[in-house]
Amino acid sequence: MxxxxxxxxxxRVRENxxxxxxxxxxxxxxxxxxxxxxxxxxxxxxxxxxxxDWTRTGTVTLSVSVFDFGRRGERESQAxxxxxxxQIRLQDLRREIRRQVRVAVG
Numbered sequence: 001m002x003x004x005x006x007x008x009x010x011x012r013v014r015e016n017x018x019x020x021x022x023x024x025x026x027x028x029x030x031x032x033x034x035x036x037x038x039x040x041x042x043x044x045x046x047x048x049x050x051x052x053d054w055t056r057t058g059t060v061t062l063s064v065s066v067f068d069f070g071r072r073g074e075r076e077s078q079a080x081x082x083x084x085x086x087q088i089r090l091q092d093l094r095r096e097i098r099r100q101v102r103v104a105v106g
Contacts, residue, residue, distance in 0.1 A: 004101050005094065015089040021083040028075045034064045 005011050038060045044045070046052025 003042045008097060011090075011093055011097065014093050018083070018086045018090055021079070025076070025079045025083050028072065028079045031072055031075075032065065034062060037061045037063070041053050043074070 038058070040056070040058045042054065042056050044052040045055045
């Protein structure tokens with residue numbers, strides 16, 4: 001059975017879809033935490049290179065989700081449903097492969 005599954009490209013596609021769906025579930029779960037970002041810009045400002053000065057600009061941002069009106073919960077539910085659907089499709093495909101092997105052997 002393992003050789004039959006290993007040689008099938010469609011099983012790898014389904015396994016990858018399950019991994020992607022699981023990552024989406026994790027990503028949505030991480031949205032409830034604050035995020036920190038920043039940027040820094042450096043350059044020269046002036047009319048000619050001889051009378052130009054260095055300029056620097058830096059920013060730091062902190063994003064905190066205070067009110068999302070249940071949208072994140074809805075996205076978490078949708079992501080969990082999508083994961084379960086992909087797991088069921090993978091399970092069905094494995095059953096079909098086992099059935100095909102039994103028919104071919106037997």
